[in-house]
Amino acid sequence: MAADVYRGEHNLTVSRVTQPPFRPRSAGTTTRIGEMPLSLPGRRQLRVVMTYQHVIMTHHGDASVLEIAAAELPAPMPHEVRVRVLAAGVAYTDILIREGLYPGMPKPPFTLGYDVVGIVDAVGAQVSTVPVGQLVAALTVTGGYSEYLCLSASDVVPVPDTVEAAAAVALVLHYVTAYQMLHRVAQVKPGQSILIHGAAGGVGTALLQLARLTELEVYGTAAAAKHDHIRQWGAIPIDYRHEDFVQRIADLTAAGVDAVFDLVGGPHLFRSYRVLKPHGTLINFGFMAAAQANRGRQLRLLQNFLCLGLLQLRWLQSKRVAFYSITAMKQRHPDWFRQDLTTLLELLAKGQIHPVIAQRLSLAEAAQAQTLLERSAVSGALVLLCN
Numbered sequence: 095m096a097a098d099v100y101r102g103e104h105n106l107t108v109s110r111v112t113q114p115p116f117r118p119r120s121a122g123t124t125t126r127i128g129e130m131p132l133s134l135p136g137r138r139q140l141r142v143v144m145t146y147q148h149v150i151m152t153h154h155g156d157a158s159v160l161e162i163a164a165a166e167l168p169a170p171m172p173h174e175v176r177v178r179v180l181a182a183g184v185a186y187t188d189i190l191i192r193e194g195l196y197p198g199m200p201k202p203p204f205t206l207g208y209d210v211v212g213i214v215d216a217v218g219a220q221v222s223t224v225p226v227g228q229l230v231a232a233l234t235v236t237g238g239y240s241e242y243l244c245l246s247a248s249d250v251v252p253v254p255d256t257v258e259a260a261a262a263v264a265l266v267l268h269y270v271t272a273y274q275m276l277h278r279v280a281q282v283k284p285g286q287s288i289l290i291h292g293a294a295g296g297v298g299t300a301l302l303q304l305a306r307l308t309e310l311e312v313y314g315t316a317a318a319a320k321h322d323h324i325r326q327w328g329a330i331p332i333d334y335r336h337e338d339f340v341q342r343i344a345d346l347t348a349a350g351v352d353a354v355f356d357l358v359g360g361p362h363l364f365r366s367y368r369v370l371k372p373h374g375t376l377i378n379f380g381f382m383a384a385a386q387a388n389r390g391r392q393l394r395l396l397q398n399f400l401c402l403g404l405l406q407l408r409w410l411q412s413k414r415v416a417f418y419s420i421t422a423m424k425q426r427h428p429d430w431f432r433q434d435l436t437t438l439l440e441l442l443a444k445g446q447i448h449p450v451i452a453q454r455l456s457l458a459e460a461a462q463a464q465t466l467l468e469r470s471a472v473s474g475a476l477v478l479l480c481n
């Protein structure tokens with residue numbers, strides 16, 4: 095990794111030059127543009143280097159570990175497409191990865207970014223299914239905060255040209271998570287009731303909108319300042335900071351709710367379980383309690399899965415308890431992921447869902463975007479506009 099300041103092909107002023115985020119695929123002699131002429135009489139020819147910008151996470155820590163950097167633009171491998179990223183989502187999950195609380199991640203430095211929408215600008219020799227110029231979406235898990243990235247052709251999903259990239263990217267992580275939890279796991283039916291924790295966040299807002307489409311009766315916990323956002327989607331807000339949600343659900347419903355979506359985790363799961371109807375479903379999909387703790391976060395993470403396991407052992411009570419992970423679900427059912435994202439993109443194109451983009455920021459503002467999420471300062475989704 096060189097630490098020089100230079101100006102690249104895309105007129106980018108950058109602070110460092112790094113290796114490409116996934117694998118180095120440069121070949122032959124390269125040189126930094128601006129340092130040397132492109133050809134020198136009587137000497138060997140020098141190759142022009144195309145560079146692109148991405149945000150690297152130098153090591154685990156707070157938002158200050160994010161740095162804008164440049165790398166040599168890779169060519170796609172035979173089975174890959176290269177995507178010019180238009181919009182990249184910023185999600186709370188990126189913060190968990192940044193802080194080293196998310197299992198199975200590579201060792202830093204690498205690029206964060208769970209989902210992208212962009213235009214295919216080059217394809218590998220074996221790719222016949224995705225044309226150059228196609229607008230696509232992908233769940234990248236890492237690598238999204240970037241102007242370009244190479245992905246397996248089987249991992250990209252076509253996006254209708256009529257939809258805005260920032261709106262489409264909000265669907266990939268947040269709405270697929272919400273859709274699969276509602277319809278693949280809880281299998282909700284019109285007229286049923288649900289409780290959404292963190293209802294004003296990215297996944298929460300997606301759950302609110304999709305629940306409304308299915309004609310569910312919805313309760314959502316959030317800070318009081320975000321209650322209008324929740325009412326806007328026909329749901330009843332609960333101020334979890336000043337009210338006991340178990341008591342409020344008991345007051346508002348006769349027998350409890352059919353499903354609870356819990357992103358807090360840990361002992362909070364026991365309270366969510368209490369508001370379920372006898373045949374209801376509790377889905378844990380996050381561990382904010384561990385992530386927000388000042389100390390002992392790894393232990394709290396373990397505690398989350400211990401609480402989950404204890405609840406799952408109560409099989410005699412006929413209530414269902416599940417942990418949802420979008421990556422595990424995609425691995426088990428890649429066809430469901432493609433099908434569900436396509437369904438959501440169609441709903442977006444028809445104007446039946448309306449992703450709430452709290453803020454659009456530039457790639458260079460990735461750290462600022464994550465800080466906004468950490469302060470719970472947004473209702474809806476944050477998107478980086480990359481090109």
Ligand SMILES: NC(=O)c1ccc[n+]([C@@H]2O[C@H](COP(=O)([O-])OP(=O)(O)OC[C@H]3O[C@@H](n4cnc5c(N)ncnc54)[C@H](OP(=O)(O)O)[C@@H]3O)[C@@H](O)[C@H]2O)c1
Pocket residue numbers: 185186187190267268271291292293294295296297298315316317320334357358379380381382418419420421467470472474
């Ligand atoms: N398992 C999966 O596949 C999957 C997929 C996507 C996301 N996730 C997880 O889902 C969680 C949410 O992600 P996101 O991107 O939607 O985050 P987000 O936009 O930051 O929203 C999180 C929301 O939770 C609220 N909150 C925090 N503590 C709470 C508590 N104790 N009770 C109720 N609400 C609380 C916050 O707002 P207020 O406190 O101000 O109301 C905030 O609106 C994260 O933990 C993320 O890792 C998991």
